Amino acid sequence: MREFDYVIIGGGCAGLSLAYELEINDRLKDKTLAIIENRKEYKRDKTWSFWKVFDHNFDDCVIKSWNNFTINTSENSHELTNQKFPYQSIDSGKFYNKISSKLSSNSNVSFYKNLNEINSKSSIIFNSVFQKQLDKSDLWQHFQGIEIETPKKIFDDEIINLMDFNCDQRNGVHFFYTLPFSRNKALIETTWLSNLEDHSLRDYDLQLENYIKNNLGIKNYKINFTEKGAIPLFYPSFRNDNKLINIGSAGGMTRLSTGYTFLNIQEHSKYIVKNIEKIDKMKKFNLGKKYHFLDKVFLRVLEKHPEKMPKIFFNMFKTSSSTIIKFLSNKSNLIEDINIISKMPKLIFFKALFN
Ligand SMILES: Cc1cc2nc3c(=O)[nH]c(=O)nc-3n(C[C@H](O)[C@H](O)[C@H](O)COP(=O)(O)OP(=O)(O)OC[C@H]3O[C@@H](n4cnc5c(N)ncnc54)[C@H](O)[C@@H]3O)c2cc1C
Numbered sequence: 118m119r120e121f122d123y124v125i126i127g128g129g130c131a132g133l134s135l136a137y138e139l140e141i142n143d144r145l146k147d148k149t150l151a152i153i154e155n156r157k158e159y160k161r162d163k164t165w166s167f168w169k170v171f172d173h174n175f176d177d178c179v180i181k182s183w184n185n186f187t188i189n190t191s192e193n194s195h196e197l198t199n200q201k202f203p204y205q206s207i208d209s210g211k212f213y214n215k216i217s218s219k220l221s222s223n224s225n226v227s228f229y230k231n232l233n234e235i236n237s238k239s240s241i242i243f244n245s246v247f248q249k250q251l252d253k254s255d256l257w258q259h260f261q262g263i264e265i266e267t268p269k270k271i272f273d274d275e276i277i278n279l280m281d282f283n284c285d286q287r288n289g290v291h292f293f294y295t296l297p298f299s300r301n302k303a304l305i306e307t308t309w310l311s312n313l314e315d316h317s318l319r320d321y322d323l324q325l326e327n328y329i330k331n332n333l334g335i336k337n338y339k340i341n342f343t344e345k346g347a348i349p350l351f352y353p354s355f356r357n358d359n360k361l362i363n364i365g366s367a368g369g370m371t372r373l374s375t376g377y378t379f380l381n382i383q384e385h386s387k388y389i390v391k392n393i394e395k396i397d398k399m400k401k402f403n404l405g406k407k408y409h410f411l412d413k414v415f416l417r418v419l420e421k422h423p424e425k426m427p428k429i430f431f432n433m434f435k436t437s438s439s440t441i442i443k444f445l446s447n448k449s450n451l452i453e454d455i456n457i458i459s460k461m462p463k464l465i466f467f468k469a470l471f472n
Pocket residue numbers: 126127128129130131132153154155156162163164165166167230231245246344345346347348364365366367376377378379380382
């Protein structure tokens with residue numbers, strides 16, 4: 118069986134981002150790479166959105182960028198603007214195409230369906246596949262989004278609605294998210310923060326239909342694309358050794374309070390490639406201990422007081438747009454952290470510290 122210098126298990130967002138970063142930095146000229154991916158075909162399956170707080174390799178896969186966003190509860194609406202850090206959405210279909218065509222020109226890169234097709238005994242392995250079944254009773258962000266197209270130009274495509282809590286909460290935390298790609302096209306998602314055992318929350322089609330009709334006042338539309346997902350808001354235990362480096366969601370790249378992962382994956386890929394010669398000896402990359410701690414406390418409050426979350430999220434955004442963006446993108450400084458923490462209800466968070 119063929120041997121490889123590097124093996125990437127899972128050719129999704131993290132696996133392909135890393136392969137691309139290796140390729141464009143000429144790290145695959147005299148090294149071989151096997152990508153183990155079991156999907157039948159690559160097609161658009163996700164829309165990755167995030168605040169662009171640093172440059173990444175995929176500007177040509179961006180569907181749209183925005184500088185304005187709102188957050189709503191049933192009582193209030195708050196609008197923020199930021200020119201420095203645009204919010205961007207990436208079309209995963211374009212991302213897969215771009216990377217596949219770049220890698221196809223390098224004969225040192227091969228794709229396989231299964232790890233047992235190669236000899237990986239002396240390879241450095243980058244793994245993006247969860248090693249065991251994750252706990253459904255823990256906290257997840259689960260959602261379904263549809264891209265709709267309307268015959269008339271009805272959307273304001275200069276502004277996104279990041280969180281709209283003006284909807285049925287059903288003893289959980291529930292919001293809608295609207296990204297207008299153009300005047301007549303938008304991605305609308307219903308999002309829950311809850312365990313995955315309560316199936317009554319998963320009538321997503323109906324939730325979307327009602328929201329589009331009753332909240333957005335849209336009756337006539339067609340659906341171009343559907344995406345569905347569940348992101349664990351907890352870090353599973355990982356096997357990490359010198360020759361096995363976990364990447365992507367399986368490597369702790371998801372920010373637990375938000376589910377944002379895409380840009381963290383890009384940062385991790387750059388870190389790996391920069392240190393590739395000595396990666397087996399390097400300190401494990403993480404999003405920052407302070408965010409682990411703050412998110413843990415935040416999610417404890419969320420689990421205990423779901424009914425308070427719309428107001429808590431709303432108040433969090435009552436700061437400067439750069440402060441909240443940097444905080445949610447793990448780039449805030451101490452003063453910005455204190456600013457965000459000061460918006461939280463003190464007693465509830467203080468109690469959560471000792472749970
Ligand atoms: C629908 C959806 C929308 C999301 N939107 C956002 C967003 O807007 N912003 C954001 O920051 N994050 C978002 N996320 C979270 C995160 O960015 C994505 O989940 C991202 O794809 C994570 O990358 P990954 O490489 O860890 O996992 P994946 O992209 O899922 O890659 C894992 C790969 O492993 C393959 N695989 C699985 N099992 C095996 C096996 N046994 N053998 C071989 N291959 C296998 C899979 O086919 C897949 O290609 C979203 C997630 C989902 C599901």
